[in-house]
Amino acid sequence: MSQSADVTLEVAENVGRRSHLARRMLKNPTGLFAIIVIALLILMAAFAPLLTSQDPDYADIRNILASPSAEHLLGTDSAGRDVWARLVFATRYSLLGAALATFLAAIIGVTSGLIAGYYGRWFESVSAWLTSLVMALPGLVVLLAARAVIGPTLWGAMAIFGVLLAPAFYRLTQAAVMGVRNELYVDAARVAGVKDPSIIGRHILTVVRAPVIIQAAIVTLIAIAIQAGLGFIGMSDPTIPTWGGMLNDAFTKMYQQPLLLVWPASIIALASVAFALFANALRDELERSAKPKKAKSKTKAAVNAEGAPAEVHAETEAAPRDLLLEVDGLVVGYDQPDGSLTQVVNGVSLTVRKGEVHGLIGESGSGKTQTAFSILGLLPEGGRVAAGSIVFDGDELTGKSVKQMRKIQGKRISYVPQEPMSNLDPSFTIGSQLVEPMRETLGISGKEAKARALDLLAKVGLPDPEKTFRSYPHQVSGGQAQRVLIAGAISCEPDLIIADEPTTALDVTVQADILDLLRGLQQELGVAVLLVTHNFGVVADLCDRVSVMQKGRIVETGPARSIFAGPRHAYTQSLFDAILEDGAARGSLSHSSDRHVNAGGAK
């Protein structure tokens, strides 16, 4: 229920994600540069015969190591061959070789990754084993050994290298497919009668497409580097010009004609840089689409806190207790990249008295959790209190530094979250997670803190406090975890507990127990509670007063009994109408054919 996510549901224009990404790549300067260089290299390879009139293999031994001239654009090499012609044709062979390696690696890796990820079972075990085996092989040594057997062929070497690199694609694809295999839309397609190949093609391949392209760019880069390396140590194919071969040749004549080294070295560097930048730019663009840009401008946007006043029910208590928390005109907003402010709370005013339970009820996106988090000083990144005041026990909380807030958080205002499991660290025992904050905030010794933690665990109704103290979070149930967090919340004797949907993630029978526990503790300790919830049953069970929130505003507030007896605002009334609990049952389809069986007794 992250409210920042559904603050505004923008209706984006209907553009496919793919064309969108391609366009963004062209707008990204690095991406554009990489694409231009790669395109030029490919054009050079494709139209090699048109770019030079010289034969790359024609050796003119009377004219070796010539300097650049009109006839030989970049001069000639140690055998009198035209360097420009060799460079152009070497681009063709080197790129084709790298492409062969990448293509083979991708075909083998992606196919087996899809099958292993989608079907799993024995195929996955075998491929995982093979993958580890191949990855353990030292690539260069295998290539040198292969050269001894099959001879110095570029294609052979690159084909073998492709197979060696297949695990990179396999791992990537298999992990991505495992991630989506159990997505509900894949199940839905299966139930819809779609055949497995179509499911893989339509629903699964789309997920791995972009990462595979990135991986392909990196693999191409590695293949080019390995090729150059093999060529440089004289292991290249002597029958065709390659970048590595040219490098090797130039290296032997470094003192006579140093210029010869420049050409192959530059083109290898250029190609490597281009592929690396392409991969980087694509990854950047993919990540950017996942999260919105951070705000650039620091100008304060206009705050709008106006709206119809809330329906206020008269107080029923004869002598109202003292105020503990007073929120006035609170506006919470998220800064947008264009400098504007998206408001999620639009001028909320509410009061919590000492020792009372105040229910804050609303639907998702109403701003109830944002209100609670701003009181705790724990707004998510990008969010801030844009206007209004939060006075806690006479102390203004807005504008306090993180350090100052820390003196209040946990000690005077504590928090019970919605998801008990994700709020406990799985790598520490429950005991240590209770003891640490107490030592920190109360300044007591470890021994004292432990005794106190055991007391608290017993107090929240855990049957075996010693055992729970020693347990790790995964060893207890969701209900028990919530009891532990409640123990943590009361451990430093706070004045106010903010409980954010404390029972929503729990089963209904567990919820009833936790509600009983909260009520008992609240009465015993006299602590005030701000209870955020969407459930009117929970409000009826616990709360003294209620505020109903809609679209970042409080529309109705007052004593719980008074609101339940006669909701005045149209929105509150619509919420009450939507409650099913007291509604009529559907009834039976045809009375004659039904009978009431108690299956528990039958078995």
Place this chain on the structure above:
Amino acid sequence: MTAAEPLLEVTDLVVEYPIKGFGRKPFRALKGVSIDVKPGECVGLVGESGSGKTTLGRAVLGLAPVTEGSVKFKGREIGTISRRERRELSEDIQVVFQDPYTSLNPSLTIEQTLAEPLRVKNVSAADARKRVRTLLDQVGLPADAAQRLPREFSGGQRQRIAIARALALEPALIVCDEPVSALDLSTQARVLDLFKDIQEATGVAYLFVSHDLAVVRHLSHRVAVMYHGEIVEYGDGDKVTSDPEHPYTQRLLMAAPVADPDRQAQRRADRARMLEAQREADLQAGAA
């Protein structure tokens, strides 16, 4: 009295999931469950997390392994059929899942998603487009929704799209796995009414899985209560959800808080009394 033949008949169904590690005993998610759904009927399946209610729905859909027992649809055994035969069943059995955010492929337009089951049955592109219009209209969405992506819709609207997808092939049975649990209160009520209207208009049967007794009561003709992989109570919807016999169903009913402070205080007291009585009964049963 023409007691209709059951559309779906599940008998003594056992579902086991293997647990990783050599020689480990498999996990038994369903321990011999029997249930039936008649044409045009809504059978509610209620239980808490881990009760096996979702597994039962998935077994009917062919998404969970049937270890023992039988699942019969229109008199034909479907628990152990091949993938190919299962694909043909898509015309008869469909599904609406709980999470409207992950049940739609984020990169496909609504039309592509809705047309998928139709295209499998070799419906022409033009006919499929027409059918998508009708479906969107049926679930109360505007026709221009077809060209948009799932992220442009709210949770309730997405659930309507998922319902439209389930209706595409005019099935006889839809398995609904917690279809309103992720929705807000007011959205939930509207989507439930949509389920009801569609059932009355098309005569489709529902196997309606939910953890919420009130939701199940609102929509179901009959209700089955699941607990630890077994059905503990099964019968008339009104009776099971208002005056249950089994102690677990009683606990479930009393645990749900009522939206009224005075009646909730009463229910709280009743619940405490009931739990005490059940505890004593258990003790006596143990002593006897």
